[in-house]
Amino acid sequence: MLTTKFIDIPPLSGVAGAVRVPGSKSISNRALLLAGFASGTTVIEGVLDSDDTRVMIDALVQLGCGIEAAPHRLTVRGVGGRPALKNATFFLGNAGTAMRPLTATLALFAASSDASFELRGTPRMHERPIGDLVDALRGLGCSVECLEKEGYPPLRVSAGKGPLSFAAPLRVRGDVSSQFLSALLLALPLRAEPVDAVIEVAGELISKPYVDITLKLLAAFGIAVEREGSQRFRLAAGQQLRSPGRFAVEGDASSASYFIAAGAIGAVDAPLRIEGIDSGSIQGDIAFADAVRAMGATIESGEGWLAVRRGRWPLAAIDLDCNPLPDAAMTLASLALFADGPSTLRNIASWRVKETDRLAAMASELRKVGASVEEGPDFLTITPPRAWRAASVATYDDHRMAMAMSLAAFNPLAGGNVPVRILDPRCVGKTWPDYFEALFSVARARREAVPVLAIDGPTASGKGTLAREVAAALGYRLLDSGAVYRATAVAALDAGIEAENADALAALAASLELRFDGDRCLLGGRDVTESLRLEEVGAMASRISAWPAVRAAVLDAQLGFRDVPGLVADGRDMGSVVFPDAELKVFLTAGPAERADRRYKQLISKGIPANIDSLRADLEARDARDRNRSASPLKPAEGALMLDNSALSIEASVDVVLKAWQERRPFDQSPDRPAVGPV
Ligand code: C5P
Helix, strand or coil: CCCCCEEEECCCCEECCEEECCECHHHHHHHHHHHHHCECEEEEECCCCCHHHHHHHHHHHHCCCEEEEECCEEEEECCCCCCCCCEEEEECCCCHHHHHHHHHHHHHHHHCCCCEEEEECCCCHHHCCCHHHHHHHHHHCCEEEECCCCCCCCEEEECCCCCCCCCCCEEEECCCCCHHHHHHHHHHHHCCCCCCEEEEEECCCCCHHHHHHHHHHHHHCCCCEEEECCCEEEECCCCCCECCCEEECCECHHHHHHHHHHHHHHCCCCCEEEECCCCCCCCHHHHHHHHHHHCCCEEEEECCEEEEECCCCCECCCEEECCCCCCCHHHHHHHHHHECCCEEEECCHHHHHCCCCHHHHHHHHHHHCCCEEEECCCCEEEECCCCCCCEEECCCCCHHHHHHHHHHHHHHHHCCCCCEEEECHHHHHHCCCCHHHHHHHHEECCHHHCCEEEEECCCCCCHHHHHHHHHHHHCCEEEEHHHHHHHHHHHHHHHCCCCCCHHHHHHHHHHCCEEEECCEEEECCEECHHHHCCHHHHHHHHHHCCCHHHHHHHHHHHHCCCCCCCEEEEECCHHHHHCCCCCEEEEECCCHHHHHHHHHHHHHHCCCCCCHHHHHHHHHHHHHHHHHCCCCCCCCCCCCEEECCCCCCHHHHHHHHHHHHHHHCCCCCCCCCCCCCCC
16 A cells, blocks of 8 residues: 655556456445444455454444454454443544444444434534434434534434334435435334334435345345335334354455556557456446446456446547436546547536535645636536646545556647656555556556656665665565676576676576565565675675676566656666666765774664675775776766765655655646655
């Protein structure tokens, strides 16, 4: 998961390959809640692991459910309708799918016991209305207090003044959020009163497909609901929540929408495969696929997969009632950037009460990339950019803002050539913590479009640490080119090849099966990470890297590291030879005494005996060899930022480099841009 303050997505020119979407948030949280209150143990497969499900899981654990996690599955031991807990405060983040149903469930439970519970969330959660649900619960006789502002969380639910009354139908508004109706449906099986319960929906029910999901989940847990259209729902008396034993959560259709869209925009040569979901999904947002077909894409589906390919280009503009697919419709707003004229998304007033006011947020951020946008009370009209702008996109702590707006990075396919900066990319943790990793695994960019930050300098100058920290702060890939030479040296020592045998070394270097996996270096599948740091290996690397044929042999492998979203490369010739077009080149110049001292401390701290004088002599000999060799001698690249870090802490060096990087980026440099540096 990305934890950087921003992520810069380079201009993307296509997508290829396959992605697996995480489990559906709505299904996961409903399944968790029902399994938690049911009798029996449920194994939930494919459950989403994200901020919103974690708050639900934490709440269930507080209530006394036994929950065991294994990869991709959770085992939930339900409390059989009657939690033992009597007093607690639940923190539910900004998860509507936890706050609403838990409010209803705990209110009904508290009504027939002497329990008292508080439900709280983030400041934004305390701005999201819940009054309609509170009114419906009070109508039954539940005791629900709004602790700060009437109609909003935080709330306290506690014992009522007697049995609840189901004589008259419960009335709930359906036109603000269908989650109120869903919450009541999920909670009513817990009523203590042995009578039928009837819910009547006032006003037009929005987001109907979510209610269908609720009913399907209830059915899986043994509760039949008779419905008359979308207006009346009856739960007959005498039904208990029972575990189905096993429940499989399908992939999230809203999450899939970003890749369906990416396929419609950028899968030119072959379809993009999306796994974990198919056209038979029970989620309303799967209708997004139809909207994208209408815009021109070709979409095929088989069991558990979709395959999306670009068809008509540019996409056909649309005018659509988005009520059935409120979440995925945000993705349509981004697709509208690639259409052949203005598109209008209608009936999206519910966007205003989501994680943020999504209507205003989307309008403002789409404008930043160059679109013209008309924002109505319940619609958006989006005209594609005539000129794309490198935008720093705010995300309002809203995962869907980040994911939807990331699609603007495909602008080279519509006449642009600009990167997109997404601020606070961590917000995707709400539903898809690894969204950006998934995007980068299928996104393609022209190599020249991928930014490179080169850090060169003599041995033991601290390049490695600096490069690692800078790469982590930017969310970029890392190339430790010294490790490539060291791994070659390990292979040469193993094979008994002499440092003088240039031809054999070059052949060896060209055939190396070298892979970096996080901090580990694998040579032909063998982990050689520890060997790389041996002095003997360093000395051999220094000698063999002087051969032009060896350098030529590793060049392609080094160039291959330049991939989306960007690269920080450290070595001797990263800025001067390997990546001469690097956006920023840094040359470290710490003196030999300081460097010898650092290496000495490094070795001693690892329990390796060392002598500072011989270390210094060795450093100077390596410097001389690096400087005087004919191929790629060590020297600052033209235009390099010279950084003497002898007296600088690592943090201070990282700051200098990140500041220089920011200055070279094309984004607007207004004062509200984020502070640089690792979080
Ligand atoms: O940076 P490090 O000390 O790990 O590099 C090992 C050796 O590889 C260095 O002594 C240097 O001679 C060589 N090297 C190089 N070009 C690079 C990186 C390292 O010649 N880009």
